Amino acid sequence: MARKLYSFLGTNEYRELSYMLPGNLGASSPTRFVQTAIWEMLQRRDELPDEIIVFLTEDAKAANWFSRTDARGNVIPGLHETWIAEYGESSCRLKTVDIEDDDHEDALWRLFERMAEEAGERDEIFIDITYGFRSTPAVSLIIGDYVSVLRKIRLKGLYYGKVDHYSSTAVIHDMTEMLILFKWTQAIESYLRTGNAQLLLSIVKEQAPVHEVDWGFMELAERLNNVSMSIETCRGQMVEDAILKALELLRKLKADPSGKLKPFRQLLDQIARKFSGFQPGRYEQNLLFIVEWCINHHLYQQGYTFLHEGILTILTRHVGWNPVNRQDRERVKGIIYKVVHNRDGNPRLTGDEAQLARRWKPFASLLAFFAKLTDYRNNINHGQVTDQRFTYDQVASALADFYNNTRGLINSLHEIPRG
Numbered sequence: 090m091a092r093k094l095y096s097f098l099g100t101n102e103y104r105e106l107s108y109m110l111p112g113n114l115g116a117s118s119p120t121r122f123v124q125t126a127i128w129e130m131l132q133r134r135d136e137l138p139d140e141i142i143v144f145l146t147e148d149a150k151a152a153n154w155f156s157r158t159d160a161r162g163n164v165i166p167g168l169h170e171t172w173i174a175e176y177g178e179s180s181c182r183l184k185t186v187d188i189e190d191d192d193h194e195d196a197l198w199r200l201f202e203r204m205a206e207e208a209g210e211r212d213e214i215f216i217d218i219t220y221g222f223r224s225t226p227a228v229s230l231i232i233g234d235y236v237s238v239l240r241k242i243r244l245k246g247l248y249y250g251k252v253d254h255y256s257s258t259a260v261i262h263d264m265t266e267m268l269i270l271f272k273w274t275q276a277i278e279s280y281l282r283t284g285n286a287q288l289l290l291s292i293v294k295e296q297a298p299v300h301e302v303d304w305g306f307m308e309l310a311e312r313l314n315n316v317s318m319s320i321e322t323c324r325g326q327m328v329e330d331a332i333l334k335a336l337e338l339l340r341k342l343k344a345d346p347s348g349k350l351k352p353f354r355q356l357l358d359q360i361a362r363k364f365s366g367f368q369p370g371r372y373e374q375n376l377l378f379i380v381e382w383c384i385n386h387h388l389y390q391q392g393y394t395f396l397h398e399g400i401l402t403i404l405t406r407h408v409g410w411n412p413v414n415r416q417d418r419e420r421v422k423g424i425i426y427k428v429v430h431n432r433d434g435n436p437r438l439t440g441d442e443a444q445l446a447r448r449w450k451p452f453a454s455l456l457a458f459f460a461k462l463t464d465y466r467n468n469i470n471h472g473q474v475t476d477q478r479f480t481y482d483q484v485a486s487a488l489a490d491f492y493n494n495t496r497g498l499i500n501s502l503h504e505i506p507r508g
Contacts, residue, residue, distance in 0.1 A: 091209060094138040096124050096217040098145040098168060100152040108250060111263035122168045123219045123250035125175060126261060140182040142207050146190040154185065201232055208236040213243045219250035243295050244268055277356050281363060284386035286314040309338050320382060323394045328379060332367055373403055373499045380492050392488050393466040396495060400459060408508050428453050429460050448506040455501055458494040
């Protein structure tokens with residue numbers, strides 16, 4: 090693992106300037122090259138790179154890497170000599186990588202490959218795009234994202250030195266927050282698509298919290314991950330609380346007065362819309378919400394488990410029994426089987442249970458799907474060792490049918506006798 094600065098060198102005649110550094114770090118020493126100004130900035134932040142990698146063409150090497158003599162006989166020092174004179178050869182490893190003066194597709198792919206080759210496992214990389222020409226800044230961002238996945242690197246900073254041709258000073262713009270927005274956008278897209286917050290959590294943990302809002306982002310990722318994990322591990326008694334806590338923090342972040350969250354507000358709105366069907370305190374509606382979540386995110390085993398157990402909870406509560414008492418749940422299951430198949434459950438129905446089964450008989454069509462749901466649930470939970478040979482297509486599509494059956498049962502629940 091190493092800390093590296095990726096930079097570019099062009100062919101322009103660079104003037105000696107002082108660069109105003111971001112983060113109230115003052116001004117750099119006068120320099121022809123933005124690389125030395127960025128070095129000073131990172132030095133003041135105690136983040137000095139182990140290696141500076143300069144990507145340059147043959148023309149750039151001749152114009153600005155090595156010293157040269159102009160038409161008047163004046164020696165114009167190149168970046169290499171400037172660096173050695175200023176910092177010595179042991180300050181860090183200074184490396185050049187030859188690239189082509191060509192922006193055709195093949196040349197861009199070769200640039201892509203060379204930049205990727207310079208990234209080691211778990212490196213920390215800063216990117217300076219000041220002297221990047223044509224499409225190299227865009228390629229830099231793409232390659233940064235690519236190697237962050239391939240080699241688990243961390244993109245630590247993105248910088249651009251802006252020069253005013255009518256002034257002796259310039260400014261280094263810290264564009265890192267735009268880089269963070271880009272990575273957050275990717276992570277949120279992954280979360281919205283999969284319902285899994287692990288990527289979102291890992292992206293947030295890559296960033297060192299500075300502002301209070303940063304801590305809020307980290308906490309939001311944790312809470313969204315709690316929702317994901319509660320659903321993925323079928324923690325039926327934890328899901329609602331996890332969702333409520335996530336929504337509470339979402340509302341707080343969206344109302345942040347600092348303005349720091351302005352670029353993220355629409356992303357937060359998209360996350361909030363993901364929970365739009367959730368209704369606090371309404372078990373039946375929230376069961377449908379969770380099962381729909383499972384269907385949308387291909388969590389079929391979880392969906393079957395939530396649906397099967399949720400129906401038993403609803404009907405056990407409906408008749409006034411204790412839904413967390415296993416015996417009461419088995420009694421309800423026995424009644425359903427008596428109604429649907431005209432056979433006793435195990436154990437056999439008591440007098441009260443048999444009476445309830447008779448009163449539920451007219452609603453057999455609403456309850457008929459439960460036995461088939463149980464078959465599918467047992468088949469998937471026991472690794473298909475049961476007799477039924479359901480294909481994965483059948484397992485996936487049937488869950489949506491059982492979801493609709495359950496919605497019909499809930500809508501007609503008021504018609505089913507309570508006891």
